[in-house]
Amino acid sequence: NAGVTQTPKFRILKIGQSMTLQCAQDMNHNYMYWYRQDPGMGLKLIYYSVGAGITDKGEVPNGYNVSRSTTEDFPLRLELAAPSQTSVYFCASSTALGYEQYFGPGTRLTVT
Amino acid sequence: DQQVKQNSPSLSVQEGRISILNCDYTNSMFDYFLWYKKYPAEGPTFLISISSIKDKNEDGRFTVFLNKSAKHLSLHIVPSQPGDSAVYFCAASANQGGKLIFGQGTELSVKP
Numbered sequence: 011n012a013g014v015t016q017t018p019k020f021r022i023l024k025i026g027q028s029m030t031l032q033c034a035q036d037m038n039h040n041y042m043y044w045y046r047q048d049p050g051m052g053l054k055l056i057y058y059s060v061g062a063g064i065t066d067k068g069e070v071p072n073g074y075n076v077s078r079s080t081t082e083d084f085p086l087r088l089e090l091a092a093p094s095q096t097s098v099y100f101c102a103s104s105t106a107l108g109y110e111q112y113f114g115p116g117t118r119l120t121v122t
Numbered sequence: 123d124q125q126v127k128q129n130s131p132s133l134s135v136q137e138g139r140i141s142i143l144n145c146d147y148t149n150s151m152f153d154y155f156l157w158y159k160k161y162p163a164e165g166p167t168f169l170i171s172i173s174s175i176k177d178k179n180e181d182g183r184f185t186v187f188l189n190k191s192a193k194h195l196s197l198h199i200v201p202s203q204p205g206d207s208a209v210y211f212c213a214a215s216a217n218q219g220g221k222l223i224f225g226q227g228t229e230l231s232v233k234p
Contacts, residue, residue: 050227053166
């Protein structure tokens, strides 16, 4: 049981490039989330999903897109990367909204 | 508008003593509160939670206290151990189904 996995662990992007951050969970959780954590700040919710085919915006969705075609996978797409998107990105999953969430190890992204 | 606040960015405690981490919130609709622990280069892990119908929840060395009238919760760790050194986030949700809102985190250092 791997829990929540994220790839890649690190990535450097140039301004204007695009990339997809991968997230997968093997706990059969319906709810999945993407957060970003900036230095000295808490986790900010980017997007979340309550099940396959259903996604919704969180607190800071601008510049990102998501899709949820299966229960297991929840990729986060960055289009036209900007320096403001330099952050650590965490994916999480849970059995219900608002309760204990299980987090992946994170992806550290630098945009220069 | 920071709905969940951890006003102490850092805390240093001697091994064996009590660590007290504090968290304040502004939204009176919050009814479920959680504490997460985060080591460097890892994702947050769930530590302990409390529902608004309780004022205390205990799990081993960890106890969370909730003061609804003051909109304040605290995490007590007794006795503190060097392995407890980490960043601690409090989080809250509303209506037991809302999205989690995280505080900024407090970095705890337990010195031998």
